[in-house]
Amino acid sequence: MDKEKKILDTALKLFVEFGFHGTPTSRIAKDAGVANGTLFHYFATKETLIKELYVTIKNELNQILASQTNPTDSIKVAFRKLYFTTINWALVNQDKFYYIQQVHFSPHLAQIPAEVLHEQSKMHIAFIEKAKASGNIKIMHNDLLYTLVNSQIMGIYQYVLTQPTSQQQEIIEQGFEMIWDLIKQKK
Amino acid sequence: MDKEKKILDTALKLFVEFGFHGTPTSRIAKDAGVANGTLFHYFATKETLIKELYVTIKNELNQILASQTNPTDSIKVAFRKLYFTTINWALVNQDKFYYIQQVHFSPHLAQIPAEVLHEQSKMHIAFIEKAKASGNIKIMHNDLLYTLVNSQIMGIYQYVLTQPTSQQQEIIEQGFEMIWDLIKQKK
DNA sequence: TTAAATATCGACTGATCAGTCAATCTATTA
């Protein structure tokens, strides 16, 4: 296995379990099965590692979401796909989803250039524009819509986590109807 | 000013700005205007300081919310008060609100005993029970309702932060109607 | 095949930091 990827995987696991502070680079290297120096060959600083791990994970999710889009889908169907894909990805990749939040509420986020962050949300903003233009969505500021949907997804995800697997898909389905009801344009 | 409180205040400011890792206890002591040893007189370890700061802030918010409750209020009015008080407290105490999330997405949360966390949410759960009993609220699991409302508040708060002060109260008002619409029992 | 470039190693270092401790100061109480 690619050593760079092994380092990223190991760092993810350790950061999530022990936090940034609680995870020495020496431990990451050891658990990844590489020498101390090798880690710094791929990532100049610990900070770089933290940031690149974040960007890598975000890109992974974005690519999966992008692969799900189909121009012929109705707005509701398209939105449904984004919602389901995100929550199910989060359920399968709990560490990665947690790590995104972990970075989000840490000073490391401020170290990530605005254009990188913007690139990450571009696809979603474009979708919102399209949805609004179709007249199916309540008139409200893009950022508000984006933030509301995001936090709603977070809430449902967190609840689903505590429920038995057998009931998860049904709850996710109900969650979708709630969000859709929240943002759709009433006739 | 009480040295213990001064240490907590200083730690809050520094943790929010530089993170747990980026804030040496020596810096906290220095900025708080006390000796290194004094910090450890009040807080046995850095970890203790992090946890006690969290509990202190949560208690502060909970006490304010408790002071707003009035048994004669209707469910909608009571819920409205909780919502407005929380968001406005968060706007005035941005550091404290941010710190709560910061701890929430860190391994430090796991160090806080379950009974302490339970004590913190007891009031909200009791309110939810009452609201459901009144028949004004959709039938759904307590935890789901709690989580959804919480994340919705988070979302609106985050959006309001980016908006000019002059428009904030109006947005908060609209946000309330959206949440209420989300959870109220349709006739 | 040879040379250059890149990857890997792990011992090492300088700096930093959490936490200690003995000494001193400041209430509190008897």
Next chain:
DNA sequence: TAATAGATTGACTGATCAGTCGATATTTAA
């Protein structure tokens, strides 16, 4: 007043950690 307890100090320490570096191995390109 004397005695006890608690508060405060800051120099100090042992451990840890991020990052370095020179040596060696491996891959790539000429």
